[in-house]
Amino acid sequence: VQISMQKVGICGSDVKYWTAGAIGDFIVKGPILLGHEASGIVTKLGPNVKNLKVGDRVAMDPHITCRSCEFCKSGRYNMCPDLFFLATPPDSGALARFHVHAADFVFKLPDNVSFEEGACVEPLSVGLNACRRVGVTMGNHVLITGAGPIGLCSLLVAKAYGAAAICITDIDAKRLEFAKSLGATHTYLIGKDDKPEELGHKIGQLMGGPPHQTIECSGAQFSVDLAVYATRHAGAVGIIGHGPPRVSFPIVTTVAKELDIKGCFRYVNTYVLSR
Ligand SMILES: [Zn+2]
Ligand SMILES: [Zn+2]
Structure with a gap:
């Protein structure tokens, strides 16, 4: 889904990549966008997306995983060896006007949750x-x-x-x-x-x-x-x-x-x- 970004939090890791260019083995080698604490409004759907509609207010889980390894299958997808994670080099982030993310890692926000709170679901997680x-x-x-x-x-x-x-x-x-x-x-x-x-x-x-x-x-x-x-x-x-x-x-x-x-x-x- 394509998302019009509304709020993106600045995490300690974003600051570290910006100032030091690396956190441990994650080294910034080329231009990347920062930002992984993110919320926005759905603006376009891929052809098979069923869980969201255009106009939905959403927050994004920064992961996109392979969905087929032993960890993904056993509910530990943060251990997936074939993992995309927003703003972790070489993966780019969501601090942009628009961002495209996998629909199964995008979650609709209840009406009483603001975009700021939606972005804060990440550190809360x-x-x-x-x-x-x-x-x-x-x-x-x-x-x-x-x-x-x-x-x-x-x-x-x-x-x-x-x-x-x-x-x-x-x-x-x-x-x-x-x-x-x-x-x-x-x-x-x-x-x-x-x-x-x-x-x-x-x-x-x-x-x-x-x-x-x-x-x-x-x-x-x-x-x-x-x-x-x-x-x-x-x-x-x-x-x-x-x-x-x-x-x-x-x-x-x-x-x-x-x-x-x-x-x-x-x-x-x-x-x-x-x-
Ligand atoms: Zn963070
Ligand atoms: Zn996996």
């Missing part, structure tokens, strides 16, 4: 995927390390999933203030004298019991340590953040607590639920 990966459910205590956009999206989803206590940490007091306004039950401003092991216990006390799940959204070594020390025995740690390519883990604690450490990469099948 990252939080949703992480909450699913670590199994957040009703009554859980959830720790989120890092109160940037992805930390906040994880917070919103954890709240919607019925988490009873949500603690979010950051090194920026203003971010924590905002997180509180979005529904964090506890916040903790990390200072330079904090030690992850002590702080792990402290956060458990603060929350009225240690977190069942921790979602790491900062990429900082400190937060990885904190996640392991804070999380309850038999709990789960979801890793979204990545700063340096290698960080260390408190391995003895991870093993002794039987923590499930789960990598969280983008998202899968979130646009249907996020609507």
